[in-house]
Amino acid sequence: MTIDAALLRYYHGVAEAFPPVAPDADAQTIRRRFGDVAKAYAQARSDAVTAEDIEIGLEGRTLAVRIYKPKAARGPLPLIVYFHGGGWVVGDLDTHDGLVARLAQDSRCAVASVDYRLAPEHPFPAPCDDALDALIWLAEHRSRLGFATDRLAVGGDSAGAHLAVVAARGANERVAGLVGLQLLLYPVMRRQFDSPSCLANANGPGLTNEEMKWYWTQFFSGQTPHDHDVRAFPLSEPFERTPARALVVAAAYDPLYDDAFELQRFLQANGGRVDMFDAHDMTHGFARLHSQSEAALGWLRTIGERAGELLRA
DSSP states (O other): OOOOHHHHHHHHHHHHHSOOOOTTOOHHHHHHHHHHHHHHTOOOOOTTEEEEEEEEEETTEEEEEEEEEETTOOSSEEEEEEEOOSTTTSOOTTTTHHHHHHHHHHHTSEEEEEEOOOTTTSOTTHHHHHHHHHHHHHHHTHHHHTEEEEEEEEEEETHHHHHHHHHHHHHHHHSTTSOOEEEEESOOOOSOSOSHHHHHTTTOSSOOHHHHHHHHHHHHTTOOOOTTOTTTOTTSSOOSSOOOEEEEEEEEESTTHHHHHHHHHHHHHTTOOEEEEEEEEEETTGGGGTTTOHHHHHHHHHHHHHHHHHHHO
Protein backbone atom coordinates (compact mmCIF):
# COMPACT_ATOMS: atom_id res chain seq x y z
CA MET A 1 0.00 0.00 0.00
CA THR A 2 0.98 3.64 -0.40
CA ILE A 3 -0.03 6.93 1.17
CA ASP A 4 -3.36 8.27 -0.05
CA ALA A 5 -2.70 10.49 -3.08
CA ALA A 6 -4.94 13.30 -1.83
CA LEU A 7 -2.94 13.52 1.40
CA LEU A 8 0.28 13.71 -0.58
CA ARG A 9 -1.15 16.57 -2.62
CA TYR A 10 -2.07 18.35 0.61
CA TYR A 11 1.45 18.03 2.01
CA HIS A 12 2.93 19.26 -1.26
CA GLY A 13 0.62 22.29 -1.20
CA VAL A 14 1.53 23.12 2.39
CA ALA A 15 5.25 22.90 1.62
CA GLU A 16 4.83 25.36 -1.26
CA ALA A 17 2.61 27.84 0.59
CA PHE A 18 4.20 27.74 4.06
CA PRO A 19 8.00 27.74 4.20
CA PRO A 20 9.44 25.63 7.00
CA VAL A 21 10.45 27.43 10.17
CA ALA A 22 14.07 27.74 11.26
CA PRO A 23 15.55 24.76 13.14
CA ASP A 24 15.86 26.90 16.29
CA ALA A 25 12.30 28.32 16.11
CA ASP A 26 10.54 28.74 19.43
CA ALA A 27 7.19 27.29 20.44
CA GLN A 28 5.27 30.46 19.59
CA THR A 29 6.58 30.41 16.02
CA ILE A 30 5.74 26.72 15.60
CA ARG A 31 2.24 27.37 16.99
CA ARG A 32 1.69 30.26 14.62
CA ARG A 33 2.59 28.21 11.56
CA PHE A 34 0.47 25.28 12.72
CA GLY A 35 -2.50 27.59 13.23
CA ASP A 36 -1.98 29.38 9.90
CA VAL A 37 -1.90 26.08 8.01
CA ALA A 38 -5.00 24.83 9.81
CA LYS A 39 -6.87 28.06 9.03
CA ALA A 40 -5.86 28.03 5.37
CA TYR A 41 -7.25 24.53 4.86
CA ALA A 42 -10.21 24.75 7.23
CA GLN A 43 -13.63 23.70 6.02
CA ALA A 44 -16.81 25.42 7.20
CA ARG A 45 -18.44 23.54 10.05
CA SER A 46 -21.41 21.44 8.98
CA ASP A 47 -24.89 22.81 9.68
CA ALA A 48 -25.63 19.39 11.19
CA VAL A 49 -23.66 20.36 14.32
CA THR A 50 -23.97 23.19 16.82
CA ALA A 51 -21.08 24.49 18.92
CA GLU A 52 -21.06 26.48 22.14
CA ASP A 53 -18.03 27.91 23.95
CA ILE A 54 -18.03 27.76 27.74
CA GLU A 55 -15.45 28.17 30.48
CA ILE A 56 -14.86 25.78 33.34
CA GLY A 57 -13.34 26.90 36.61
CA LEU A 58 -10.66 24.63 38.02
CA GLU A 59 -8.35 25.20 40.96
CA GLY A 60 -6.12 28.14 40.09
CA ARG A 61 -7.12 28.36 36.43
CA THR A 62 -9.97 28.57 33.95
CA LEU A 63 -10.09 26.47 30.79
CA ALA A 64 -12.05 27.11 27.61
CA VAL A 65 -14.23 24.25 26.36
CA ARG A 66 -16.18 24.02 23.11
CA ILE A 67 -19.21 21.74 23.20
CA TYR A 68 -20.47 20.23 19.96
CA LYS A 69 -23.89 18.63 19.54
CA PRO A 70 -25.44 16.94 16.50
CA LYS A 71 -28.71 18.71 15.71
CA ALA A 72 -30.48 15.52 14.69
CA ALA A 73 -29.83 13.71 17.97
CA ARG A 74 -32.57 13.62 20.61
CA GLY A 75 -32.59 13.18 24.36
CA PRO A 76 -29.64 13.36 26.76
CA LEU A 77 -26.57 12.60 24.67
CA PRO A 78 -23.53 10.52 25.62
CA LEU A 79 -20.53 12.78 26.19
CA ILE A 80 -17.03 12.45 24.74
CA VAL A 81 -14.42 14.66 26.42
CA TYR A 82 -11.78 15.39 23.77
CA PHE A 83 -8.16 16.58 23.91
CA HIS A 84 -6.53 17.93 20.73
CA GLY A 85 -3.17 16.81 19.44
CA GLY A 86 -0.10 18.93 18.81
CA GLY A 87 2.74 17.47 20.86
CA TRP A 88 1.46 19.13 24.07
CA VAL A 89 2.80 22.36 22.50
CA VAL A 90 0.63 23.43 19.54
CA GLY A 91 -3.04 23.24 18.60
CA ASP A 92 -6.20 24.65 20.10
CA LEU A 93 -9.98 24.56 19.80
CA ASP A 94 -9.86 26.14 16.34
CA THR A 95 -7.17 23.96 14.76
CA HIS A 96 -9.20 20.86 15.64
CA ASP A 97 -12.67 22.34 15.18
CA GLY A 98 -13.43 20.40 12.00
CA LEU A 99 -12.24 17.09 13.42
CA VAL A 100 -14.28 17.40 16.61
CA ALA A 101 -17.40 18.65 14.82
CA ARG A 102 -17.21 15.68 12.46
CA LEU A 103 -16.78 13.32 15.41
CA ALA A 104 -19.93 14.72 17.03
CA GLN A 105 -21.85 14.37 13.76
CA ASP A 106 -20.79 10.79 13.04
CA SER A 107 -20.96 9.47 16.61
CA ARG A 108 -24.29 11.24 17.33
CA CYS A 109 -22.79 12.20 20.69
CA ALA A 110 -21.93 15.47 22.37
CA VAL A 111 -18.21 16.23 22.29
CA ALA A 112 -16.50 18.65 24.67
CA SER A 113 -13.17 19.86 23.27
CA VAL A 114 -10.86 21.06 26.07
CA ASP A 115 -8.30 23.86 25.57
CA TYR A 116 -5.73 22.61 28.07
CA ARG A 117 -2.56 24.52 28.95
CA LEU A 118 0.42 24.00 26.64
CA ALA A 119 4.13 23.42 27.16
CA PRO A 120 6.74 24.79 27.44
CA GLU A 121 5.00 27.65 29.28
CA HIS A 122 3.04 25.03 31.22
CA PRO A 123 5.17 21.89 31.13
CA PHE A 124 4.48 18.44 32.53
CA PRO A 125 2.42 17.70 34.53
CA ALA A 126 0.18 20.74 33.77
CA PRO A 127 -1.43 19.34 30.58
CA CYS A 128 -2.06 16.03 32.37
CA ASP A 129 -3.56 17.80 35.39
CA ASP A 130 -5.82 19.85 33.11
CA ALA A 131 -7.00 16.74 31.28
CA LEU A 132 -7.94 14.86 34.43
CA ASP A 133 -9.48 17.84 36.20
CA ALA A 134 -11.49 18.89 33.14
CA LEU A 135 -12.75 15.34 32.67
CA ILE A 136 -13.86 15.15 36.31
CA TRP A 137 -15.51 18.59 36.13
CA LEU A 138 -17.46 17.71 32.99
CA ALA A 139 -18.47 14.36 34.45
CA GLU A 140 -19.76 16.02 37.59
CA HIS A 141 -21.74 18.61 35.59
CA ARG A 142 -23.25 16.26 33.01
CA SER A 143 -26.78 16.51 34.36
CA ARG A 144 -26.74 20.33 34.50
CA LEU A 145 -25.33 20.47 30.97
CA GLY A 146 -28.03 18.12 29.68
CA PHE A 147 -25.89 15.06 28.92
CA ALA A 148 -26.53 11.42 29.74
CA THR A 149 -25.10 10.57 33.15
CA ASP A 150 -24.26 6.94 32.42
CA ARG A 151 -22.30 7.11 29.16
CA LEU A 152 -18.98 8.95 29.27
CA ALA A 153 -15.99 8.65 26.94
CA VAL A 154 -12.64 10.36 26.67
CA GLY A 155 -10.75 10.84 23.43
CA GLY A 156 -7.88 12.56 21.70
CA ASP A 157 -5.43 12.47 18.84
CA SER A 158 -1.64 12.13 19.12
CA ALA A 159 -0.52 13.90 22.31
CA GLY A 160 -4.21 14.44 23.03
CA ALA A 161 -4.63 10.66 23.03
CA HIS A 162 -1.79 10.47 25.57
CA LEU A 163 -3.73 12.90 27.77
CA ALA A 164 -6.93 10.91 27.24
CA VAL A 165 -5.29 7.68 28.43
CA VAL A 166 -3.88 9.47 31.47
CA ALA A 167 -7.21 11.13 32.29
CA ALA A 168 -9.28 7.96 31.83
CA ARG A 169 -6.97 6.03 34.12
CA GLY A 170 -6.98 8.72 36.79
CA ALA A 171 -10.75 9.18 36.65
CA ASN A 172 -11.52 5.47 36.91
CA GLU A 173 -9.12 5.10 39.82
CA ARG A 174 -11.21 7.73 41.62
CA VAL A 175 -14.61 6.40 40.53
CA ALA A 176 -14.66 2.87 39.17
CA GLY A 177 -16.26 2.71 35.73
CA LEU A 178 -16.70 6.48 35.36
CA VAL A 179 -15.17 6.44 31.86
CA GLY A 180 -16.63 3.70 29.70
CA LEU A 181 -14.73 4.27 26.46
CA GLN A 182 -11.41 5.66 25.24
CA LEU A 183 -11.13 6.95 21.66
CA LEU A 184 -7.42 7.14 20.83
CA LEU A 185 -6.23 8.34 17.44
CA TYR A 186 -2.56 7.66 16.54
CA PRO A 187 -1.54 7.94 20.21
CA VAL A 188 1.93 8.87 21.45
CA MET A 189 2.81 6.53 24.29
CA ARG A 190 6.57 6.24 24.60
CA ARG A 191 9.60 8.53 24.55
CA GLN A 192 11.64 6.44 22.15
CA PHE A 193 12.69 6.96 18.56
CA ASP A 194 14.13 3.70 17.27
CA SER A 195 11.08 1.46 16.85
CA PRO A 196 10.58 0.03 13.35
CA SER A 197 7.84 2.57 12.58
CA CYS A 198 9.95 5.47 13.88
CA LEU A 199 12.80 4.46 11.59
CA ALA A 200 10.60 3.69 8.57
CA ASN A 201 8.67 6.98 8.85
CA ALA A 202 11.37 9.15 10.38
CA ASN A 203 10.95 11.92 7.83
CA GLY A 204 7.16 12.11 7.71
CA PRO A 205 5.01 13.37 6.09
CA GLY A 206 2.68 14.40 8.91
CA LEU A 207 5.23 13.96 11.68
CA THR A 208 8.96 13.36 11.81
CA ASN A 209 11.16 11.72 14.40
CA GLU A 210 12.99 14.99 15.01
CA GLU A 211 9.71 16.83 15.59
CA MET A 212 8.63 14.21 18.10
CA LYS A 213 11.93 14.54 19.95
CA TRP A 214 11.39 18.32 20.13
CA TYR A 215 7.85 17.91 21.42
CA TRP A 216 8.96 15.59 24.23
CA THR A 217 11.68 18.09 25.20
CA GLN A 218 9.17 20.93 25.34
CA PHE A 219 6.68 18.80 27.28
CA PHE A 220 9.19 18.07 30.03
CA SER A 221 11.03 21.43 29.78
CA GLY A 222 13.99 20.41 31.89
CA GLN A 223 12.01 18.23 34.28
CA THR A 224 12.78 14.53 34.65
CA PRO A 225 9.68 12.53 35.50
CA HIS A 226 10.20 9.20 37.21
CA ASP A 227 10.33 6.31 34.76
CA HIS A 228 7.23 4.85 36.39
CA ASP A 229 5.15 8.02 36.44
CA VAL A 230 2.13 6.94 34.40
CA ARG A 231 1.19 10.56 33.69
CA ALA A 232 4.37 10.87 31.61
CA PHE A 233 4.69 7.26 30.49
CA PRO A 234 1.24 5.60 30.45
CA LEU A 235 2.58 2.12 29.68
CA SER A 236 5.06 2.04 32.58
CA GLU A 237 2.83 0.50 35.27
CA PRO A 238 -0.06 -2.02 35.27
CA PHE A 239 -3.58 -0.77 35.90
CA GLU A 240 -5.05 -1.04 39.39
CA ARG A 241 -8.48 -1.51 37.79
CA THR A 242 -9.51 -2.91 34.44
CA PRO A 243 -9.02 -0.14 31.85
CA ALA A 244 -11.95 1.33 29.99
CA ARG A 245 -12.73 -0.21 26.64
CA ALA A 246 -10.68 1.44 23.91
CA LEU A 247 -10.97 2.22 20.24
CA VAL A 248 -7.38 2.66 19.04
CA VAL A 249 -6.50 4.07 15.62
CA ALA A 250 -3.09 3.52 14.00
CA ALA A 251 -1.86 5.32 10.88
CA ALA A 252 0.44 3.11 8.83
CA TYR A 253 2.74 5.96 7.64
CA ASP A 254 3.37 7.39 11.08
CA PRO A 255 6.41 7.22 13.40
CA LEU A 256 3.88 6.42 16.16
CA TYR A 257 2.35 3.43 14.34
CA ASP A 258 4.05 0.97 16.70
CA ASP A 259 2.92 2.99 19.74
CA ALA A 260 -0.71 2.32 18.84
CA PHE A 261 -0.20 -1.43 18.76
CA GLU A 262 1.88 -1.41 21.93
CA LEU A 263 -0.99 0.43 23.63
CA GLN A 264 -3.41 -2.20 22.32
CA ARG A 265 -1.29 -5.02 23.77
CA PHE A 266 -0.85 -3.19 27.08
CA LEU A 267 -4.57 -2.58 27.54
CA GLN A 268 -5.41 -6.17 26.64
CA ALA A 269 -2.75 -7.49 29.03
CA ASN A 270 -4.50 -5.50 31.78
CA GLY A 271 -7.89 -7.01 30.94
CA GLY A 272 -9.14 -4.25 28.65
CA ARG A 273 -11.12 -4.70 25.45
CA VAL A 274 -9.76 -2.98 22.36
CA ASP A 275 -11.21 -2.26 18.93
CA MET A 276 -8.27 -1.65 16.59
CA PHE A 277 -8.36 0.37 13.36
CA ASP A 278 -5.30 0.10 11.11
CA ALA A 279 -5.53 3.02 8.66
CA HIS A 280 -3.31 1.47 6.03
CA ASP A 281 -3.07 4.50 3.69
CA MET A 282 -2.96 7.30 6.25
CA THR A 283 -0.30 9.51 7.85
CA HIS A 284 -0.08 10.98 11.31
CA GLY A 285 -2.73 13.69 11.79
CA PHE A 286 -5.04 12.44 9.04
CA ALA A 287 -8.23 13.01 11.06
CA ARG A 288 -7.66 16.78 10.94
CA LEU A 289 -7.27 16.54 7.17
CA HIS A 290 -10.57 14.88 6.33
CA SER A 291 -11.64 17.87 4.22
CA GLN A 292 -8.60 17.28 2.00
CA SER A 293 -8.98 13.53 1.49
CA GLU A 294 -12.02 11.36 0.84
CA ALA A 295 -10.10 8.40 2.24
CA ALA A 296 -9.32 10.28 5.46
CA LEU A 297 -12.99 11.29 5.73
CA GLY A 298 -14.00 7.66 5.29
CA TRP A 299 -11.75 6.55 8.11
CA LEU A 300 -12.94 9.33 10.42
CA ARG A 301 -16.59 8.59 9.67
CA THR A 302 -16.12 4.90 10.42
CA ILE A 303 -14.27 5.69 13.64
CA GLY A 304 -16.92 8.15 14.81
CA GLU A 305 -19.79 5.80 14.02
CA ARG A 306 -18.10 2.96 15.89
CA ALA A 307 -17.46 5.18 18.90
CA GLY A 308 -21.15 6.10 19.01
CA GLU A 309 -22.16 2.43 18.77
CA LEU A 310 -19.89 1.48 21.65
CA LEU A 311 -21.15 4.31 23.84
CA ARG A 312 -24.74 3.24 23.28
CA ALA A 313 -24.09 -0.51 23.68
